[in-house]
Amino acid sequence: MAPAVPAAPAAPPAKPGTGEVPCSVPELVAAISAANRKAGAETLRLTPRCVYRLTAGANPFHPVNGLPVITDELTIDGRGATITRVASAPRFRVLLVGTTGMLTLHSTTISGGSATDCPAYPDVPGMVCGGGISNLGSMVLTRSKVTANRAESELYAQGGGIDSPGNATVRSSVVSGNTVAYKGSENGGAAAGGGIANDGPLTVEGAQVINNMAWVRENTESFAFGSGLAGLAQTTVKNSVVRGNRSLAPGGFARAALTNGASPELGRMTVTGSFVQGNLADAPNGVAQGGGITNNTLMTVSNTHVSGNRVAARGGTARGGGIRLGPKAVLELSRSSVVGNVVSAREGTAQGGGLDNPDGGRLTGTRSRILRNSVSAPDGTALGGGLYQAVGTTTLDRTVVSGTRAIDGGGIFKRSGTVTLTDTQVVFNTPNNCRPSESVPGCVG
Structure with a gap:
């Protein structure tokens, strides 16, 4: 099921307003400022493989961005160049696209940014957004890297x-x-979107969102979620990899690498032809929900492999190794695999090794495989190796639940709600297939 990654696009063609930028930060700042003043689209070609090292904000009176705010239509063709904030510099993000800005960033690395404000919410003191890039307008990234930034x-x-x-x-x-962090001491803080957070429409295609982190200060009952991507509006993830991301919330709430929290009015999250694998949600003495995906609204997952994700909460509650549904979630899962995900909660509660639908969500699985997932809780409770179900509804059509493990309900554990099996096999799970006995029509053993 490897995604068919599209061929990398060629460098944007030169436009009449094309300018060559020497390997010099002052020259780059001047070139962007000049492009903003000109009418029409402009293209800046950076010096190949140059490292533009930012040591101060571009605006000395408001030094929150390393480069001038993009306010017009601009293409930056990096040709392998890097734009980075040096570690010894004061904190500032690298790049801001203003509300009137239209940026195409090609073959460029953005790194080292450390934001101090939130341009979308300037009236909220202390809110911080977009460590590397904040986009209020329109932005297209191609063949670029956004790495080692922080909010x-x-x-x-x-x-x-x-x-x-x-x-x-x-x-x-x-x-x-990249890292997003809540460092406050009050309860109820949050860190969202270690790699990417979007409050506007977002398409991620043929991309890698890997090894990012969301974390919150311990014992503040705060929320770390979307360590890879936190979708808060219409989001499409296509032919991409979300891997190795981590949400950490000791004594708080840790949620998945890919989270969908948009209201229905703002649109659906669609994931197709992708891999969501090897991610971790960890909340010692807290609540960890969803290793790979957490969905709280409308979501479609198709032709996607959700595998090898982990949820851990020693002394707490861990749920949904592969995918976890919230109370208002509607998830359509088709032609996908939920394989080898693990939930563990020593001295706590572990539920839903593959899928967790505990609060009233609606899950429909079609032509999918739920295989070799497990839940464990030494000195605790471990239920539902393949699926844990309560309150809501789950329909599995032409799907296989096999090789999954738990203390009870090795395949499916149904606390309440409805589970409907249509041409679906629940077989070879340990120590049993469905519990309580006869709670799932058509499931034996």
Whole structure:
């Protein structure tokens, strides 16, 4: 089921307003400022493989961005160049696309940013968004990297690598090693979107969102979610990889690498032809929900492999190793695999090794495989190796649940609600297939 990654696009063609930028930060700042002043589209070609090292914000009176705010239509063809904030510099993000800005960023690395404000919410002191890039307008990234950026706050932080309330496309690019963090001491803070957070329409295509982190200060009952991508508006993930991301919330709430929290009015999250694998949600003495995916609204997952994700909450509650549904979730899962995901909660409660539908969501699985998932809780409770179901409804059509493990309900554990099996096999699970006995019509053993 390897995704068919589209061929990397060629460099944008030169436009009449094309300019060559020497390997010099002052020259780059001047070129962007000049492009903003000119009418019409402009293209800047950076020096191949140059490292533009930012040591101060571009605006000395408001030094929150390393480069001038993009306010017009601009293409930056990096030709392998890097734009980075040096570690010894004061904190600032690298790049802001303003509400009137239209940026195409090609073959460029953005790194080292450390945001201090949230341009989308300037009236909320202490909120921090977009460590590397904040996009209020329109942005397209192709063959680029956004890496090792940071957004941290004592109130609320969003988008360690990219924050996009505007319209954005991330294509054939890598978003890696970014961090979003809540460092406050009050209860109820949050860190969302270690790699990307979007409050506006977002398309991620042929991209890698890998090794990002969302974390919150311990014992503050705060929320770390979307360590790879936190979708808060219409989101499409196509032919992409979401891998190795981590949400950490000791004594708080840790949620999946890929989270969908958009209201129905803002649109659906669609994931197709992708891999969501090897991610971790960890909440010692807290609540960890969803290793790979957490869905709280409308979502479609098709032709996608959700595998090897982990949920851990020693002394707490761990749920949904592969996918977890919230109370208002509607999930359509088709032609996909939920394989080898693990939920563990020593001295706690572990539920739903593959799928967790505990609060009233609606899950429909069609032509899918739920295989070799497991839940364990030494000195605790472990239920539903393949599926844990309560309150809501689950329909599995032409699907296989096999090789899954739990203390009870090795295949499916139904606390309440409805589970309907249509041409579906629930077989060879340990120590049993469905519990309580006869709770799932058509499931034996």
